[in-house]
Amino acid sequence: MAKSKGNPFPRVFVNTTLVIICLLWLIPTLGLFVSSFRPRDDIMSSGWWTVLPHRVWVTTEQFKPDPSIDRNGVMTFEGATGTFEELRQGVESSDGKRVIWIGNKRAGTIQVQEQKWSGLPATTLQNYHDVLAGKDVTISGNAEEAARKGEDMSDAFINSMAVTFPAVVIPILMAAFAAYGFAWMRFPGRKLVFALMVALLVVPLQIALVPVLSDYVHLKLNGTYMSVWLAHTGFGLPLAVFLLYNYISTLPREIMEAAIVDGASHFKIFWRLVLPLSTPALASFAIFQFLWVWNDYLVALIFIGNVPGVQVLTMRLADMVGSRGSDWHLLTAGGFISMLLPLIVFFSLQRYFVRGLTAGSVK
């Protein structure tokens, strides 16, 4: 859209407000990202924003105060004057130095400090190593050396992939078949069944968890990849059918009729003609479903539960929040690992995602 040249609205105001909002939106994720590369001790001893270049006080000189000085009165060191209490807090001299009294009144030392720019912050990949590793990892701190089990997120990552891929492909396939059927085939009750299907779009999936779980337990399906595939297929189908129907029903009638006249079966038309033509719609829904399944926690929690070795990333991460609530070096790295793949998919296929959103704004 062409922007009008004589826009009377101050552009500075627009851009400033926008930058502020964008920063507000970006800072939470940025904090996580930066922290995930900081050493454990650094995370615990200073905020992540201290990695930005800033001026810190660096001690340049240190000495014992003259024993004869009156420690209850006003004292002067290096051009800074103050009482003991003031010196304990640090007194700045006129030439920009800071004099600070370390220790108690009798046996303290005096430090003279100058402001210098902070150097490059320390970075490490140890946090990622710790959360990804499945075997024991050795943590070497200053004096302590401890061994403990890694968080095994690499295992959870593989599980997430094994759960997500079929949970995206199966509903797409089924929904494409159904959408084609509803759009291009004639059978009794077509409109009614389709309307009912779309109506199920907003049924909260909480309602389905309990009955389905009890069936799964009978079939010994709970705790398997398949349990989650099937559940996500069921929960995702209404939206998938709706989105794909919107697209497939608008394909040109002439192409279909030509193919039927040539004797092609519905199956052939669907497989060779409709599926390739519907790629944009399939892609839109695929991204939706991918983000939804990859990021899902509730369905995985109920159907996988505490079966070891099958847990997906969101479950691992949520477990870590519970068991390692203040180990921020692990939580930040783990959090970032869990959002790596969706962010890549999201930014590379954003166009399709937006198209899907604007087409079916009902999820």
Place this chain on the structure above:
Amino acid sequence: MTLLNPDADDHSAELARARRRRNRAILTLLSGIVAALVLFEGFFILRDSQAPKLVTALFAMVWGGGGTAILYLIVNQLIEFTSSKWQKRLTPFLFVLPAIAFVVYFLALPAIRTFIASLFDRDGSSFVGLANYITVFTEPFMLVTFRNNVLWIVFGASFTIIFGLLVAALADRSKFENLAKAIIFMPMAISLVGAGVIWKFIYAVRDPSDVQIGLLNAIVVALGGEPQAWVAMLQPWNNLFLIVIVVWMQTGYAMVLFSAAIKSVPTDIIEAARVDGAGEFKIFFSIIIPSIMGTVVTVSATVIIFTLKIFDVVLVMTGGQFGTDVIATQFYNQYFVNRNAGLGSAIAIVLLLTVIPVMVYNLRQFNKRETL
């Protein structure tokens, strides 16, 4: 294209063809049964195998995706062996029946089963009528839950819409439109659990004598205040700190829809208003807002459904403690932690009832779109 050419057989004897056809049909039927069995049984072999994780996972992906396609293919082959009259009757079922069966089993039927379970007691052994529903609407902890959901809807939806509108309107006039939109949109790609971790880090609180590593408390301390445990203090307003997370995530969604709507407002109307001397604020509130009202309502409905079902954020941030339970976490706690099947089911049914008005609205919208 091969598809346009019907199978051009030689003019062989009619009888031989029929026999071949029958044999092929039997063969396909057999292979279909074998494939279905192998697919299902193989899954269990796969599950119990000791093969390396990555191999099992890759195999499972091919299994799940490919298996479904093969089943469709085989059934279609079977149908094609029937007479053309039956083919016409059966093919629609092949196309729509699997999807219908799935939504019936995973959505429609569970609604009924959950409703029945809600009329029974905690282990489903004796019928208690509406007792669970009475508990749902009278117990203090349930009233707190409902109050929280109202807070979620009121604040979550309104802030999402305000921010979404603001960003859409501003970005439309900025050179950095795409960058700004991508930034606001990004949280939508993050899981609610991941978002929980991000915001837990922002709300992190430590002893007042320690350095604050949570951004919010660091700001508060820098301004001379006391560090606070944000999600645990001052009920019920601590809920707002959880709602912020969902506003942060949902604004991108609202923005995308609003942005598309704003762009479709005819430029000449806006230009005409400008010529008449209308200020930008006046244009925004008396031209743009009225013409995108439909989108505002749609977005509100979607955000309301989403916030009604909110679960992950609350479970990760507080587990429902400090008076932050919402319907979905209460359902989880009652059913899976408290082991009260009846009450848990009743809560799920109440959740369904609360979204029915929104569902009716969505259906109307859908019908409107149909007639366009």
